Amino acid sequence: MPTPLRRLLVRLPVPLTLFALYTAVSVNRHRSMLTSGFDLGIFTQAVRGYAELRAPVAELKSPGFALLGDHFHPVLALLAPLYRLWPSPVTLLVAQAALLALSAVPVTTLATERLGRLAGTSLGLAYGLSWGIQGAVGFDFHEIAFAVPLLAMSLTRLARGHHLATALWALPLLLVKEDQAATVAAIGVLLLLRGSRRLGAALTAVAALAGFLLITVVIPAMNPLGTYEYLHSARGHGENPFARLLLPLDKAWLPLALLAPTLLLAARSSIALIAVPTLLLRMWSANESYWGTGFHYSAVLMPVVFTAMLDARVRHRLIAHAALAVALAWTATGLPLREAVTPDAWRVPSPVTTTETVLALIPEGTAVAADNRFAAALTARHTVYLFPTHPSQGIRPEWVAVSDPPGRSPLPAAENLAAREALPGRGYLLVAGAPGIRLYRLPPPG
Incomplete structure (x- = not known):
């Protein structure tokens, strides 16, 4: 040889x-x-x-x-x-x-x-x-x-x-x-x-x-x-x-x-x-x-x-x-x-499958505020900002995807929960909810 x-x-x-x-x-x-x-x-x-x-x-x-x-x-x-x-x-x-x-x-x-x-x-x-x-x-x-x-x-x-x-x-x-x-x-x-x-x-x-x-x-x-x-x-x-x-x-x-x-x-x-x-x-x-x-x-x-x-x-x-x-x-x-x-590691949990279905509701190319858990899954198809830093006064993405229950990053879970509960007061409507996720949308004017 x-x-x-x-x-x-x-x-x-x-x-x-x-x-x-x-x-x-x-x-x-x-x-x-x-x-x-x-x-x-x-x-x-x-x-x-x-x-x-x-x-x-x-x-x-x-x-x-x-x-x-x-x-x-x-x-x-x-x-x-x-x-x-x-x-x-x-x-x-x-x-x-x-x-x-x-x-x-x-x-x-x-x-x-x-x-x-x-x-x-x-x-x-x-x-x-x-x-x-x-x-x-x-x-x-x-x-x-x-x-x-x-x-x-x-x-x-x-x-x-x-x-x-x-x-x-x-x-x-x-x-x-x-x-x-x-x-x-x-x-x-x-x-x-x-x-x-x-x-x-x-x-x-x-x-x-x-x-x-x-x-x-x-x-x-x-x-x-x-x-x-x-x-x-x-x-x-x-x-x-x-x-x-x-x-x-x-x-x-x-x-x-x-x-x-x-x-x-x-x-x-x-x-x-x-x-x-x-x-x-x-x-x-x-x-x-x-x-x-x-x-x-x-x-x-x-x-x-x-x-x-x-x-x-x-x-x-x-x-x-x-x-x-x-x-x-x-x-x-x-x-x-x-x-x-580890066999269990190869089984995708059902909440993950449900979450993917909910995230698929977001039209490609739109702006999204997502928490740390969902952000990586969205960055290839959307402009992604971090929740709860956004929505903010200057940046109001049309969509917001948050964990349910709230995650602990980048802020403690209690603060993430407070930011999530404040979304309806800022004009966001709950579009879909499932175990592990809530999806909100800011209705277009009129």
Whole structure:
């Protein structure tokens, strides 16, 4: 068998298996209305804007809000051709599944080179089933899906000693999100320490300058308030910096959880240090969601720790099989991919079917105020604003779709209920009601 064909057959099974799992679970969650306006709806609006040759405006954030004024992620424009062909939030979910699965190719290839085919396959699957990757699969769509394969390509080159390729794969991270500048700078520092002084220094300088300009000039220029909104929460406000970074003690679980999928072996390689800037930024934040293992925040760190594990020159093949066993056991505790073997997860609840019937009453192309639960399902066919922020004095969509009973996002359930009960007094008539949903309409004048 020719060598290129042999290599292809070695590389394909892991990413194809992972792609099938990621796609099935994420699309099924959307079909069951377990996705949300924040964030799948927001990103769908932005990609729809690119596809229609408009600015990436996200009305769910606020009317006319250019999403590049929130985070810098022009890489999303790459999804515009796909969305043009298939205008649906599902397009974003499938693209994310493909990107995450693609990231397993360089990790599996490096593992196969160093541990053999069987152990390499086990480690590739352990990577793809790691809790950080699964967190991204289970929570809507996010731009960091582009960062994961780029990091995997860059760091596996670093583990092989290919420094120029490392830098070239790292540079596009600056187009994924502004916080990736810290990661690129860390890669530059490591290149410098590993002997490529000029290349490492240049990459670090470019990343530092880009990060500074993005958060002080570029994003504020596109933000309606002229600011980078996340800078305020990053300030210390006179607090003890060590206490803020280390307390509460719940934060100590995050570094340990990141090393656990690699049986702590990633700590033996300096490549693991590339995770430090992201860890510090998250632990410094006052938002406790950043400290835990939920959501999508740790997906970008999985290529770091698994490549570090391989860079540590792990020789025993049983280590790879043990890592896969850990990933499977962790999945069984309730990670998103467990749904793939849970029969009840594939049954669409009857209230969801009823809700889809009610939402279908809204004519295509009209303006809708929808709560967080329904927004993602409507963004491809309508102009969608967030309820209960809207209807407002300036924005009065013709239709309003709200949960029954009221949801708890973005405001507490009691406030959502009060806003819903106020709709008749604002001129809205109840058009349809069913378990899980109420649909209101603003009658046309006359």
